Amino acid sequence: MKAPKIPAKKATRKTRPPKRDVPCPKQNAGAATPSSPSAKPRHAPCVRPLALRHAVCIARAVTRLSVFPQLRFVPLLAAGLLAACAPRPGAESAPAGNASTPPTSARNVTFAVENGYVPFNFIRTDTRDAEGWDYDVAAELGRRLGFTPVFREIAWDSMIQGIATGQFDLAGNGITITDERARVVDFSDGYMTVNQRLLVRRDETRFTSLATFAASAAARVGAQKGNTNYTKAEKLVGPARVVAFDSFGELIQALLNRDLDAVLIDDVGGQGYVGTHREKLKLLEGGLPGQDLGFIFPKNSPLRPEINLALAAMRADGTLARINGKWFAPNFIPAGAPAH
Structure with a gap:
C-alpha cells in the first residue's frame, strides 16, 4: 500500500521584520518623565552625518550589483545612485528659511535729487557726470547699509510731493526741516545747520x-x-x-x-x-x-532709522566732517560746476 503523498511545502519568502525607529541616545539619556518638574525639552532628532549618508548609499549600490550580477554591465547605475545621494552644492550649509531672502546688498534705494543745486548735486559741464555732496553721502550710506543708491532727477517743486506719494525712497537736496513739511513726509536727524x-x-x-x-x-x-x-x-x-x-x-x-x-x-x-x-x-x-537740513522719506519708512544710525556713525568717526569739508569749504571751487 502506497503511502499517501504529502504535499510539499511551498517555499515561502522570508520577510524582514518591520523597521523600528532607533531612539536618539541624547534624547533618552537621563530623560525625566513629563510630569517631572526637572523635565528637559526633547532633544532634536539625530541626523546622519553627511559622510555616513554617502557610505550608506555606496553600500546599497554595491549590494545591488552583487545580488544581481546581470547589472554589472551597467556601471553607470552605481554612479547614478551616488549622484542621487550627493547633496546640491551649498544646500548642506544653507540656513533654513533664508533661500528666498535676497542679500541686503541687493537692495536698490531710489534717491531723488534736483541736479541743479551746487554743491549738493549738479551735472558737470565738462564730463556730464553727476556730482556733489548728496552723491558722496549717498554712496557712503549705501556702503554702510548695504544698498545701491539709484538717483532720480526731479524738479524741486515736485520733490516733496514725490516723496510723500512714495515715488522715491528718500530725497536729499539740502531740505530744511520744518513742521509744515513734517506733516506730509518724515525727516532724518539733521545732518547740517x-x-x-x-x-x-x-x-x-x-x-x-x-x-x-x-x-x-x-x-x-x-x-x-x-x-x-x-x-x-x-x-x-x-x-x-x-x-x-x-x-x-x-x-x-x-x-x-x-x-x-x-x-x-x-x-x-x-x-x-x-x-x-x-x-x-x-x-x-x-x-x-x-x-537744520535733513533727508526726507515717505511716512513711516523703515529706511529712516537705518539712515539715522548711519549718519550718527559717520558723524562720530569723522566721515561726515570730511565730506562736508570737501564740498562746503569757504574757498572751494567745484570743478565743472555749471555757471548758473
Missing part, C-alpha cells in the same frame, strides 16, 4: 548786510519757489519785493543779468555759486537764524 544769507554781485555797494538791504525800498530779492528761503524773504522785505523762480540756476542768471538785486540762499549753497563766479558774486556778512 545752515544760515540764510544774501548773495549779491561783487560790485554791489548799496547795501552790505541784511539790515541795509531791507532798508533799501527799491531793492528786489529772488528766491526759489516752495523753498524756506522764499518764506524768509517775504518776512524780511515783504511779498512785493520778492521774485520767485523755479530753480537756483535761473536765480543766479537773473542776478548776473541785473534783473535782481540779491538772492536769499543757504550759506553752503551760496558758497558753491561764489566758487564758480568768484569774480562776479559774493555773500554779504550776517545771516538769518540757523536751520
Whole structure:
C-alpha cells in the first residue's frame, strides 16, 4: 500500500521584520518623565552625518550589483545612485528659511535729487557726470547699509510731493526741516545747520548786510519757489519785493543779468555759486537764524532709522566732517560746476 503523498511545502519568502525607529541616545539619556518638574525639552532628532549618508548609499549600490550580477554591465547605475545621494552644492550649509531672502546688498534705494543745486548735486559741464555732496553721502550710506543708491532727477517743486506719494525712497537736496513739511513726509536727524544769507554781485555797494538791504525800498530779492528761503524773504522785505523762480540756476542768471538785486540762499549753497563766479558774486556778512537740513522719506519708512544710525556713525568717526569739508569749504571751487 502506497503511502499517501504529502504535499510539499511551498517555499515561502522570508520577510524582514518591520523597521523600528532607533531612539536618539541624547534624547533618552537621563530623560525625566513629563510630569517631572526637572523635565528637559526633547532633544532634536539625530541626523546622519553627511559622510555616513554617502557610505550608506555606496553600500546599497554595491549590494545591488552583487545580488544581481546581470547589472554589472551597467556601471553607470552605481554612479547614478551616488549622484542621487550627493547633496546640491551649498544646500548642506544653507540656513533654513533664508533661500528666498535676497542679500541686503541687493537692495536698490531710489534717491531723488534736483541736479541743479551746487554743491549738493549738479551735472558737470565738462564730463556730464553727476556730482556733489548728496552723491558722496549717498554712496557712503549705501556702503554702510548695504544698498545701491539709484538717483532720480526731479524738479524741486515736485520733490516733496514725490516723496510723500512714495515715488522715491528718500530725497536729499539740502531740505530744511520744518513742521509744515513734517506733516506730509518724515525727516532724518539733521545732518547740517545752515544760515540764510544774501548773495549779491561783487560790485554791489548799496547795501552790505541784511539790515541795509531791507532798508533799501527799491531793492528786489529772488528766491526759489516752495523753498524756506522764499518764506524768509517775504518776512524780511515783504511779498512785493520778492521774485520767485523755479530753480537756483535761473536765480543766479537773473542776478548776473541785473534783473535782481540779491538772492536769499543757504550759506553752503551760496558758497558753491561764489566758487564758480568768484569774480562776479559774493555773500554779504550776517545771516538769518540757523536751520537744520535733513533727508526726507515717505511716512513711516523703515529706511529712516537705518539712515539715522548711519549718519550718527559717520558723524562720530569723522566721515561726515570730511565730506562736508570737501564740498562746503569757504574757498572751494567745484570743478565743472555749471555757471548758473
